[in-house]
Amino acid sequence: MSKASQDAYRKIRSGILSGHFPAGGFVTEDEFAQFCGLSRTPVREAIAELVSEMLLQRSDTNRVFVPVWSDEDEEELFTLRAMLESHCAARAARLISDDQIAALRTHCDFIDKAISQNGEPDVSGFVEGNRRFHAVILAAAQSERLGQLLRFVVSQIVVHRTAEQYSRADMQQSQRDHRDLVSAFAVRDEAWAGAIANTHIRRAANAYKTSRAS
Incomplete structure (x- = not known):
């Protein structure tokens, strides 16, 4: 362009x-x-x-x-994202560098600050930190094909709408998933990293469905 x-x-x-x-x-x-x-x-x-x-x-x-998504559309997107993110995390656990692990820890610190703001959490900061965190994992996976698939499936509209409905406790749980992913990457455990990523996305999917139902 x-x-x-x-x-x-x-x-x-x-x-x-x-x-x-x-x-x-x-x-x-x-x-x-x-x-x-x-x-x-x-x-x-x-x-x-x-x-x-x-x-x-x-x-x-x-x-x-601007498209309107049905419940079935949204569920399919989350299901596909969970599969792709799990594969991405498992692949990243095998290929990630020490510098990239350090970057993930830096992004976790950034997210911590967004969550711990006085008053309401900084949702924009949380979303931005989350974007940076997952971008490092995707880069570590070293697969342009996977990147193309994730960019096609992952919609920041859903991510942001989910985050807007998160309580501070939800954000803290999401951050615990991030910290667990860093631990899995540090020991290069592909199965552990993949399982955490799958749970992380399914948790987001259920938070989104709960917010839609309320």
Whole structure:
């Protein structure tokens, strides 16, 4: 993509994740262009990329909208993510470097600070720390194919909506999973790391379902 298209992609994606463009709502190219402060040409290319990532969809009449996921869609996404994250963690346990383990510990410290804020936890900080943590694991797994699959399946919309519903206790449990993963990586235990990653994602799935039901 051109630089202008990349800028449009980042801005539109951020608008989707923040809820500025609500699920189910149709958005025209002109509206996206106005939002980005760009012409329609780079916006059109950005939309095509976002459609390929399932963050946008096209209707039968070619109108663009933010998708609405059914319960079955969401469950399938979590199931696929649990399988992929488990494989990713097991592979990373075999290939991870000492420097990457140190980076994971640094990201855990960052998340700890977000959770322990006075008053309400810093959800944005928690989400960002979580993103950095899992990015290191993916890099350690050294598989571009796996990375492509995870980017296709993992939706930051679900991640952020799940985190928004987390209590401080939920965040602390998630962080214990992170610390356990670091321990598994430190001893290069593939089975342990894979099992923790699977439980970690299933726990998130159930937190999300609970928040939807309440």
